[in-house]
Amino acid sequence: MYKFTTILFLFFLGFSLSGQDPWAQWDADIINKANTAAGSSYLSKEEKEVILLTNLARYDGELFADSFLKEFLKDQKSTSYTRSLIRDLSKTKNLPMLHSEEDLYEIALGHAKISGQRNTTGHQRFEKRFEPVMGKYNAVAENCAYGFESALDNVLQLLVDEGISDLGHRKNMLNPDYNSIGVSIQNHKTYRFNCVMDFGRKQ
Numbered sequence: 001m002y003k004f005t006t007i008l009f010l011f012f013l014g015f016s017l018s019g020q021d022p023w024a025q026w027d028a029d030i031i032n033k034a035n036t037a038a039g040s041s042y043l044s045k046e047e048k049e050v051i052l053l054t055n056l057a058r059y060d061g062e063l064f065a066d067s068f069l070k071e072f073l074k075d076q077k078s079t080s081y082t083r084s085l086i087r088d089l090s091k092t093k094n095l096p097m098l099h100s101e102e103d104l105y106e107i108a109l110g111h112a113k114i115s116g117q118r119n120t121t122g123h124q125r126f127e128k129r130f131e132p133v134m135g136k137y138n139a140v141a142e143n144c145a146y147g148f149e150s151a152l153d154n155v156l157q158l159l160v161d162e163g164i165s166d167l168g169h170r171k172n173m174l175n176p177d178y179n180s181i182g183v184s185i186q187n188h189k190t191y192r193f194n195c196v197m198d199f200g201r202k203q
Helices: 026-032 045-059 060-074 080-088 102-118 126-133 151-162 168-173
Strands: 003-005 135-145 180-188 194-203
Touching: 026 045, 045 060, 045 126, 045 151, 045 168, 045 194, 060 080, 060 135, 060 151, 102 126, 102 180, 102 194, 126 135, 126 180, 135 151, 135 168, 151 168, 168 194
Parallel strands: 003 135
Antiparallel strands: 135 194, 180 194
């Protein structure tokens, strides 16, 4: 099963975190459990942190909302998207951890590099790019976002999914069926950075 979601242009919604440290609200054992990509030598620090933060949201959505999202919302106007995210996170608990898979990473890396070099956006050749791994995964999905390098910026904006009516990015990130992920953050000619997250359900 193939699935991709509408592109999210993150540069419209820049923000920063200040004040309380959201990490301080999380138990070290939970962080270690969620840090499934810690030993993945092919990932950058920010790419590893994208996976860690996504796993924290999947593990305890309510705490994620009360820590990272709450700090973000201090400087933001409440919208229907942020309110719906709080509701969705309140119902999210103990979803399977996403584990970094090198084949999904290579797909994400290739797409992020080509998008940046060619100055394009979108999910070009989506089905073709995933064909080689469809024996290993029986479902895949992809998020593409533009404008930020940092893991925290990318994860929070993708979860809020402001302006995306079907909430496709958020649904991919909180989908209990997925257990595998590949993440790549690369340079982009127009938007400075682009982040590609590729999800899989390993059979």
